[in-house]
Amino acid sequence: MIEMNVDYEKLREIPKEINEKFFLANDDKNLEINNESFSEVYLIKLEDGEKRDINFDFKQFNGVAKVILLIGEGCNVNIRKIVRATGENVASIDFLTLVDKNSKVNMNDLVFSKDYSRIEFFERVFSLREGNNIKINAKAISKDKSKTFFEAFAFVDKNSGKSKFNIKEEGIIFDNSKLEFLPKLKIENNEVTAGHSAFIKKFNENDLFYLMSRGLNLDGAQKLLLEGFLSEFEIGVDEIY
């Protein structure tokens, strides 16, 4: 079973130390990492009241990365993350987001692995004070004997009253692959509305039948359904299929 012995007080102290020690991300707050193989920590800090769209794209990433996002008071942030792995790639990516108060955070995550690759993706979000509205919409695809592990962890602090938290995980698994979802909620305040859902499925047979009865072959029908699944990520379906 899963270890839950996390020292949250200590975790909250991490950003202060890292601020002095590590790389501060550039102003446009977009990160694209190609064919890298290293271990690195990124810190991104949003000041109070900032409105931002942040994109992360890990292409053929091979290695260990940790990204820490500090989101101040009253921010409105849309964060999109794409992690792709193929072939020999083994990626472990840990996103830690600390949200102060009265902020709205939307996260859209896509993780896909194919051709024997392996991805471990940790999305940990801490709501530290009141009035936050946080949504995590995560999608994962595992294909061709690859393995994907996706942990989404929401922690709502005792001081984080009147907050809303929602985690939605959806996964598609192809033959001989493995997909593991771990959506965790740790709620220490009763003024919080929190929920999570996870759905792992194959292609809906009725949908496939509908499309094939209109002349598409099986590949074409599956591609079309996959395109719908990926619609918010502007990513070519050919890259996956």
Next chain:
Amino acid sequence: MQDIVSRDYKYDFKEKEIYTEKIAKGLNEEVIRRISSIKNEPVSLTDFRLRAFKIFLEKPMPLWGANLSKIDFDEIVYYIRTTDKIEDDWDKLPEEIKKTWDKLGIPEAERKFLSGVGAQYESENVYHSLRKDLAMKGVVFIDPDFGLNPTEEKIRELSITLGIEYEKVREDILRACEKFKQYFSSVIPMSDNKFAALNSCVFSGGSFIYVPKDVKLDMNLPLQAYFRINSSGFGQFERTLIIADENSEVSYVEGCSAPVYSKQSLHAAVVEVIAERGASVRYTTIQNWSGDVYNLVTKRALAKENAHVEWIDCNLGAQVTMKYPSVILQGDNSKADLLSLAYASKGQHQDAGCKAIHIGKNTSSRIVSKSISANGGRATFRAQVKISEKAENARVDSQCDALILDSNSASDTIPVLQIMNSTSEVKHEASTGKIDEDKLFYLMSRGLTEKDAKTLIVLGFLIPIAKTLPLEYAVELNRFIDLSMEGSVG
């Protein structure tokens, strides 16, 4: 400590401690040999216990889950025998023990709606009964000591008790005991976890049930076992094994309670269920230990082809509970329903959940969990769903809802979904929140007090679990919630 255990607890009555055998506190080889010798066990069973003891010593305490650091294994009494034999008449029991069962209402329940009863007081069963018509059909409901060591003398006594001819009883018992020996410790090996190893070295009491092929017991007239601890600083380690043969049906209910002490007690049971092809087993637990008990139980079922296993697990008492009833869906088309209810109040940590391991084709499992945290309690739902590579067309539907009644309480939800087959479909939903203020306002504007309105909402929240309980238990659950809500308002 007293503060922690001082919640309203209706089963807090103690009787004078009586015993015919009591082994001094602490655990070592000598204690294990003594238990085995008191029970006149064959050498193979003594060896089994000693092997388990080695594993127990080697295994570390679990580092995840609830805080178990305060358990002191040297301060626990591992064996107390209160009577020399198992009776079949409540009136034959010593007055102190009989009084306890009367207060718990077990003899009355037996008359009204049970097919058979096993009553365990401290380490041993003191009472056992089974309806004659079920025994005639070959149903066996006995003590594990009997099941593992069926002597001619015990069989003869049982035949007299049941009023059935000796040859028939002997044939049924020996057939069942062969199965018990075959499956004992097969679903939960002694090396499964530290507390399964502990149980395996000091186990005593519990139930062995065998339901023959095609025999269907009325699901509304369950077999019941009740476990009572009376002494302070005591450990109860019963062992339950249910074997439902092909196309049979059985429902089993277990309840438990203990008086409140300032010293910690330990309950570490092992429950194994075998549902053969087409069999159906419903296992209901109403756990209401006092607030000084550590309740660390391992429960697992094996479902073969077309079998159906239901775990209905209600955790209302104990200081710490760590219990995750599991089903291994080994056979094609097998089904599991895992229903869990947890109420965590002051000083309590209910770390409960379930596991569904899908191996066969077209298997399905349904997980429903409802938890309530109040007065500073913590409820943790922990589940594991595993769909193996060969489990084609597996279906899982999981729903987990948590209510947090005040600002001092907390709730965790930790499901693990491991999918290795692309034809499977897994759905999981969870929600956490407080009582809906609109609902509360609606009820209060119609004249209900805040407490009554909250009680009604909580009872509504628990309906999916409560409706699966036998009527008498559902009524008891309602009373429990009603009493518990007293401290949750204001």
